[in-house]
Amino acid sequence: MASPKQTGLTLAIIGCGVMCSSILEGVLASTTKQESAGTEPLISNFVATVQSSGSVERLKKQFPSRLKVIQGGNVQAMEEADIIMLGCKPYMAQAVLGAPGVREALRGKFLISVLVGTTPDKLHDCIYANKANNLSGPDDFCYIRRALPNLAASLGESATVAQASGSAAEQGKPLPEHFQAAMDFIFTSIGKIHIVPGDLYDIAGILSGPGAVFTTVAVDGMMDGAVQQGLKRIEAKKILAQALRGLAAILEDGQHPAVLRESASSPRGVTIEGLLSLEEDRVRHAYSKATIRATERSLNM
Template sequence: MSSSPYKVAFLGCGNMGSAVLLGLLDALDETKSGDGRAWNFTACTKTENSATALVEKLGHHASQVQVLHRQNENALAEADVIILGVKPYLAKGILSKPGIGEALAGKLVISLMAGVSVDEVHELILPAAKESASAATHIVKAIPTIAARYRQSMTLIERSSQPLPQHHEQLVTSIFNFVGSVKILEPDLMDVGSVLVTACLATLTVPLDGLLDGSVIEGLPRRDALELMSQGIAGLGALLQHGGHPAMLRESISSPRGVTIQTLLSVERENARVTFTDALLRGTEYLQKMRPKTEPRQSSEKDKA
């Protein structure tokens, strides 16, 4: 097997892209890739200020990443793997520029764009590239969380209708296993899955803030309350991962005339369960509406065959 390094380019390195990049760098500091190959990273930003901010965020990892701005085409042409971390609404303007489609041809492209399907990424690339070049590009959709920064992401990977070459499939799984856990979902479940693991994490901070406020009212310093709650959440996660159903956990903790059932009653009186259900449904609906507009793809002779 070749010992040449994996050349990975991050196109767009905002909060999510930088979280994945930093998590990868931390993981690779501790371990080698399964086949012993080295990794070279390039990060592409839109402005010089963004590049400077990213270098600062990288800290002691800065020497391991080449940070560029306004040099997308050159960076992508040199890379083997491209991780698209751009905002969905910016995707069309970036990916349809002349030279980008050709630079991506034959490469492994990992899209982190929630709400944008693999086919839509192909459509965005297609106007700037020849049909044959676009068809040769291997695209996979992966939705990590910002917890990738601390290697605690639950990354969703979309099952491809056109299977990836085995070495690409293994590489994608390896990248996101470095920064947490991986779950493969069918394409029609990616939107709701994406909202569940990303947007709803922010939604859950609302009741957590309420619990912190209550703790402060009762005299517990907020810093101490946050420490207790953080470990409590970690413990809850462990119980759920080992097969504990939320309803069963509530039942097992709630004792007759106990404090737990009193707190649960307060929450149920405010219809909190339905509120969170609606939050997930509204988030999923909005994600489906924000898809970029693309032109219908024309079938090539190769497709018809």
């Protein structure tokens, strides 16, 4: 079969580990779907960099076609790309973005970071803080946006939170349409994207990542109760997983949780008995407190 026409944008992933491999898998699947439907794909060329030869082999095995893998060649990958996704560990950002040639390679391009706890301003400083350069105005800089996929990215069910604005140095310049479309395309390939203002990024990110993890405490508690009442744990987990899938669909359909609780509670019924027990133990307060505490921690990192 002839290889697809190489017409769309080029995406470079700098540090293609666990998270970015999940993203890449979703994006490649969406690109293939577009091509099969006869639509010109938004992104058609893919480059990835990693540090070790073991990871080069892993990527070649996981993505045998379409992906060009470069060991350590970050600047080369940035030069070849229109959109650059940063996927290394947060502590590596300075070394990767501060390397010679990066600021020139990124000029006018679009940098998307998935690094936890790293603001667009911090990323901007990693690239441009050294004043010994001739870049001075917003037109010289790259556009920077951050996005936080969650642990369900590999299953195509991420609730990705993205920041609407870039670094202060961009002076409020809007993201060009083709870059915005590419960002939407990338993250809808692995689930849903929620774009929020910068000051709400941390709380939205807490709901998407740790928030989903917090609910495992409730799941575990109910599983213990089910086992005490004679059900096998594995059976209890299956039932709860499907019940939660249904709950997610109901909430997405617009139902308010309080209304749902009320309509599920019959007089002298079992649901109200359990709900009152939860209120006695201040579970609702415990969850709002955990959400606030986690957000405060995130803001102070």
